[in-house]
Amino acid sequence: MRFKQTNPQPIRSNPQPVRSKYRLYSPSALTSAYRCVKEDGLSVLKASRMYSVPENTLRDRVLGKIDPETVVMGKVPLFDQYEESKIANHFKEMASYGYGYTRQECVDIASDYAVQLGKRDKDKRLSINWLKGFLHRWPEMKVVKPRGLEFIRAKMTKESTVMEYFEHLERCISRHDLADKPHLIFNIDEKGLTIDHKPPYVVGSSTSTVQAVTSGKGQTVTMIGCGSASGVSIPPFFVFPGKRMNSDLLNGASPGASGTMSESGWSNTDVFRKYLKDHFMKFAPGRQGEKIILLLDGHRSHVAVDLAEWAKQMNIIIFVLPAHTSHILQPLDVACYGPFQRIYNNLCHKVMRQTSAAITRYNICEIACKAYSKALCAENLHAAFQRTGIYPINKEAIPKEHMIPSEVFCSQTVANEDGNDSDATVEGGITTNAATPEDLFEKQTLKLKNVKSKLINKPRKTMSKLVSGKELTSDEVCEAIQQHIKDQQKPTKKPAKKTAKMSKLVKKSPMKKSVSPKPGPSHINLLASSESSCDEDIEDEEKCCVCGLFTPTALANAVSITFAKWAQCDGMVNGYPCNHWTHLIHCTNVRVIRRGDTFLCPHCEVMEE
Structure with a gap:
C-alpha cells in the first residue's frame, strides 16, 4: 500500500535537462587534431573522432575564426x-x-x-x-x-634487476622442461593476520562521525598460502603464537587446513621446513618423477642449506625472487592477498555484528579459511601468474611505471658543474x-x-645477494652459501697489541687461591683482605695520602658493591700544587665536595694552622 505524500511535488511536463560536463578533452588533444588537419591533410571529421574533440571546435580553429592557442572561453590564462x-x-x-x-x-x-x-x-x-x-x-x-612505497623497495626495483630475474627464470624453466606444465609451478608466501581488523566502508549519517567496533590489538597469526599457475590452491597453514598446540585453534577450518605454534606467531626456518615436509607434500600433485618449481621471496626462513638439500632429493626446485621486489613479482602479493584482506575485513565486521563474540585466535582460523577459499580461486591465481609474467613467461608484463622510482637512485x-651554490632559491x-x-x-x-x-651505501656481503633472483637448489648457489657461512664464522678483527702505555694502565691482579666454601653473611664467601687487595701494584701517587691504600679498609670486605669517594688537594707546598688524593668520609671529616669548593688534605690543613 502506497501512502499519500504530505507535500506532493508537482510533476514537470518538461524537465530541465542535465547539463553535461564542459570540455572533456585536453588541450594537447586539440593541438594534435589541429596539426593532423593542417600538416597531414586529414579531414576535420576524422581528426575530431580520432582525438575525441568536438567537430565544430576544431573546424573554427582550422578556418581561422578562433586562435588555435585558445582553449577556454573567458579570461585568458596566465600561462x-x-x-x-x-x-x-x-x-x-x-x-x-x-x-x-x-x-x-x-x-x-x-x-x-x-x-x-x-x-x-x-x-x-x-x-x-x-x-x-x-x-x-x-x-x-x-x-x-x-599508494605508499617503502624506500628500500623503490631503490631495489630496477629494470636491470627485473630483466636479469626473467632471464634466470626462463633459463630455469626451459632447463627443467616446465614451460607447458603450469600445474607444477607454485608460489608460497606468508600473510600476517591480526584480530584488529580494518572496518570496511559503511552507510551512515553525514552529520556525525560513524564508528565501527573492533576487537582491539592482539598477537599476530601467520598464514602460509600456496597456489599454482594452473589455478589450484593448497589448503592454508597457520602459525599461532604460543608453545603448545591446541586443537581448538583450528575449529571451523576448511578441509586440509593445518597449523603449528611458534613463540612469536611468525614463521621461521623450522616452521617452514615443517610446512614443506608435512603439509605441502601432502597436497602436491602426483608428479611421476617430474620436478616442481617453488617461487619464494628471499626471507631468511626460506634460505637454508639443509632445506635446499632436502628439496633436491624430492625433485623440488626452489627459485628465490629478487630482494625487495615481491610487490610486483610475487603472484600472491600482486593479485591474491589484496582481495583476501578485503574479504577478511568484511567477514570480521560481519562476525562482530552478528555474534556476541569478538575476534580471537580461536575463531580467526575459521574466518581466514573462508576468505582464503574466495581470494585464492582459480581466476585470481591465473591472473596472478599472468600479471607477474611467470606463466606464460613475459618480460613486458611488469609495467614500466613500477620501476621509475629507482631511477632517482x-x-x-x-646540475651545477662549477660547484657554485650561490643560486638563491625561493x-x-x-x-x-x-x-x-x-x-x-x-x-x-x-x-x-x-x-x-x-x-x-657500501656494498656488503649478505646471504640475500647470493640467492636473489637465482635457483637456490643449484650447485653453484649451495656452494656459495656454504662458503658464506664459513666466512661469517671466521674472526673478522685481530686482537689489538698492547702498547707500553697500555701495559702501565692495565694492572695485573694476583692469582687467587681456591678457597673452600665457608659460612658467611647471606651465604657469600669472603676472601681475606690480603688476598683480594691489589694495592701493591698501584703507584703511590694514586693512593690515599692518609691511609696509604687505594681501597679503604672499611670497604675491602664489603658484601655489596660500594664506590669510594675521592678528592684532590688544592693546597700549595713550597710553591707547588699538592695534588694529593684523599678518601672522603673515611680519611677526612669532609663528606661531599661540590663544584667550586676548595679542598685541603689533612697535611695541608696542619701546615696552614
Missing part, C-alpha cells in the same frame, strides 16, 4: 598552452618518481615559474584558484591519494637566477636525482 604543458609534465614526472607535489607546493612552483617569465611580481603570488583552473584545463591530471651528473625549491626559465623544471628533477644518488 600559454606550451608553458602549462611544461608544468603538467613536471608534475607528472615528480609523481612518477614517488615524490609528487601537494596542492600548495604546485601553486608555489607555478608562482616561481611566473616570476621567472616576468608574468608576475615576486610579492604577488598565485592562489589555490589557479590550481583549480589548471586542473580544469587539463582533465588528465587530478589530485589523488598516492642512479648516479647523475651534478619557496617551492625553484632556482631564482637560472640562465633560462626553460631549464627550471629540469634542474629541479636533477636536484632530486643528485640528492638520492648520494645515498649509495
Whole structure:
C-alpha cells in the first residue's frame, strides 16, 4: 500500500535537462587534431573522432575564426598552452618518481615559474584558484591519494634487476622442461593476520562521525598460502603464537587446513621446513618423477642449506625472487592477498555484528579459511601468474611505471658543474637566477636525482645477494652459501697489541687461591683482605695520602658493591700544587665536595694552622 505524500511535488511536463560536463578533452588533444588537419591533410571529421574533440571546435580553429592557442572561453590564462604543458609534465614526472607535489607546493612552483617569465611580481603570488583552473584545463591530471612505497623497495626495483630475474627464470624453466606444465609451478608466501581488523566502508549519517567496533590489538597469526599457475590452491597453514598446540585453534577450518605454534606467531626456518615436509607434500600433485618449481621471496626462513638439500632429493626446485621486489613479482602479493584482506575485513565486521563474540585466535582460523577459499580461486591465481609474467613467461608484463622510482637512485651528473651554490632559491625549491626559465623544471628533477644518488651505501656481503633472483637448489648457489657461512664464522678483527702505555694502565691482579666454601653473611664467601687487595701494584701517587691504600679498609670486605669517594688537594707546598688524593668520609671529616669548593688534605690543613 502506497501512502499519500504530505507535500506532493508537482510533476514537470518538461524537465530541465542535465547539463553535461564542459570540455572533456585536453588541450594537447586539440593541438594534435589541429596539426593532423593542417600538416597531414586529414579531414576535420576524422581528426575530431580520432582525438575525441568536438567537430565544430576544431573546424573554427582550422578556418581561422578562433586562435588555435585558445582553449577556454573567458579570461585568458596566465600561462600559454606550451608553458602549462611544461608544468603538467613536471608534475607528472615528480609523481612518477614517488615524490609528487601537494596542492600548495604546485601553486608555489607555478608562482616561481611566473616570476621567472616576468608574468608576475615576486610579492604577488598565485592562489589555490589557479590550481583549480589548471586542473580544469587539463582533465588528465587530478589530485589523488598516492599508494605508499617503502624506500628500500623503490631503490631495489630496477629494470636491470627485473630483466636479469626473467632471464634466470626462463633459463630455469626451459632447463627443467616446465614451460607447458603450469600445474607444477607454485608460489608460497606468508600473510600476517591480526584480530584488529580494518572496518570496511559503511552507510551512515553525514552529520556525525560513524564508528565501527573492533576487537582491539592482539598477537599476530601467520598464514602460509600456496597456489599454482594452473589455478589450484593448497589448503592454508597457520602459525599461532604460543608453545603448545591446541586443537581448538583450528575449529571451523576448511578441509586440509593445518597449523603449528611458534613463540612469536611468525614463521621461521623450522616452521617452514615443517610446512614443506608435512603439509605441502601432502597436497602436491602426483608428479611421476617430474620436478616442481617453488617461487619464494628471499626471507631468511626460506634460505637454508639443509632445506635446499632436502628439496633436491624430492625433485623440488626452489627459485628465490629478487630482494625487495615481491610487490610486483610475487603472484600472491600482486593479485591474491589484496582481495583476501578485503574479504577478511568484511567477514570480521560481519562476525562482530552478528555474534556476541569478538575476534580471537580461536575463531580467526575459521574466518581466514573462508576468505582464503574466495581470494585464492582459480581466476585470481591465473591472473596472478599472468600479471607477474611467470606463466606464460613475459618480460613486458611488469609495467614500466613500477620501476621509475629507482631511477632517482642512479648516479647523475651534478646540475651545477662549477660547484657554485650561490643560486638563491625561493619557496617551492625553484632556482631564482637560472640562465633560462626553460631549464627550471629540469634542474629541479636533477636536484632530486643528485640528492638520492648520494645515498649509495657500501656494498656488503649478505646471504640475500647470493640467492636473489637465482635457483637456490643449484650447485653453484649451495656452494656459495656454504662458503658464506664459513666466512661469517671466521674472526673478522685481530686482537689489538698492547702498547707500553697500555701495559702501565692495565694492572695485573694476583692469582687467587681456591678457597673452600665457608659460612658467611647471606651465604657469600669472603676472601681475606690480603688476598683480594691489589694495592701493591698501584703507584703511590694514586693512593690515599692518609691511609696509604687505594681501597679503604672499611670497604675491602664489603658484601655489596660500594664506590669510594675521592678528592684532590688544592693546597700549595713550597710553591707547588699538592695534588694529593684523599678518601672522603673515611680519611677526612669532609663528606661531599661540590663544584667550586676548595679542598685541603689533612697535611695541608696542619701546615696552614
